[in-house]
Amino acid sequence: MTDSPAPGDTGTVIIIPARYASSRFPGKPLMAIAGPDGATKPLIQWSYEAASAVIGTQGVFVATDDGRIADAVDGFGGAWLMTPESCANGTERIAACLDRLPQADLLVNFQGDALLTPPAFVAALIDHMHANPHAQVGTIAVRCSAETFRHLAEDAAQGRVGGTTVVLDGAGNALYFSKRILPYLPEGRMPDADMPVLLHLGLYAYRRAALERYVAAGATMLETVEGLEQLRFLVAGVPVSVLVLEEQGYPIVEVNNPSDISLVEGILRQRDTG
Template sequence: MNVVILIPARFASSRYPGKPLVPLKGSSGTAKPLILRTVEAARRVREASGVFVTTDDERIVEECTRYGVGVIMTSPECRNGTERCAEALGQLHDPDLVINFQGDALLTPPGFVEALIDRMRDDQDALVATPAMRLRSSEVRALQAEEAAGRVGGTSAVINDQGHALYFSKRLIPHLPAGTLDGEMSPVRLHVGVYAYRPEALERYVTTPVSELETLEGLEQLRFLVAGLPVAVVDVQPPPYALRELNNPEDVEPIEQALIDAGLE
């Protein structure tokens, strides 16, 4: 399969402007910008025939060029990473799959993406695939405490018997009756924001209007469900280090610790 990985990156993040260029130290103590570390993570995926950053900002282009990273320029009008991938599609050479490897997902294990590729190879009905991790009951209780305090602790997914998504929400779903969390493992799946798309899914995505649900939840993947496109949810095992994303300046220190724990220079 011709699998192309795209890394959407924008400079004007509302929570952390300029974060693609934020330097992060790994196990060797060497600082590398976030966007380069994410490219390195994407390049560890087997079967990837190419890795490109998609952006609308010349500062990111300049940094990528400095490190020999390919860039596809996209419009500043793109509202999310999926729209940026859809726009970049026209500059790719007949991909079978396009991977959306988010620009702050530098700690994503390559096995997560490889599992998506395998699922899309085996499940011809699915037009999109994305991973999720089954949570321990203790982890769900921690998320419940976050929710009770008015904070969003992650995105959860529920699936049907074919392993296709029924819904994604920033609330904990499904409902958990009394006793559900008595065992070690819970029925809650925590969504991981990496996606594999067939080209036709991206083409459908940009012609589908933004729905009320997508706006309320703030979740771009809901547009696929509203359009009636099958989204496969692939269960993956959590890595032995913390999966952290760079959303705020205070995330730098725990991410650097996770890089050390993962043995990434």
């Protein structure tokens, strides 16, 4: 089993980190997700197809450490790169691909459980990084609708690990990311224009130097406690530029828990008919 061939042109590549041995949801990338027509595809295929819809990149790769996932990617005609089992998170997994993607100057991390991420968001993030050449890391957040906020609040009330929120400084860089809802809202208060809740999407764009610095910094207490890999950048003093966008008429829910599968399938049907 050998890696898929790397692109030859300088530019942007999209990489989807995917591991089988998740402690919260083992085998998640291979879980069957039903589309609006009832036909099922593995989660990793849904995400790969969404990433492949982005125009102007030099390739899409799944970065994995498991032959079962590589076989699934082969099965739908995708490309993959094998990475070490020792990678602690998706960012490290993408950094492990740097030597096989020597021509890539911008690497986009498209989360394998975020099949609902609009391709237009990926394109907007790439444009944001081109427009801000000094930004080393970029990511996206959306203003929570009432429906998305209720989903986050329900997860919190049931003790489930749901989405991640982010708060920003005046320059649009992340102050902090958390799996708790930030900022705190008084009971009964819904987010609005004066007090928005920003749902962070697990979509990143990195310069090569930022990935190298990330690996050199090593794991930090905050990323370990929160379970949020991007906090290592903040601890290491690497600003994370956040592009804030509006939701696309449907909640952008990730598959964090088995209970999210039916919710995502419902959103796929809603999106197809909307």
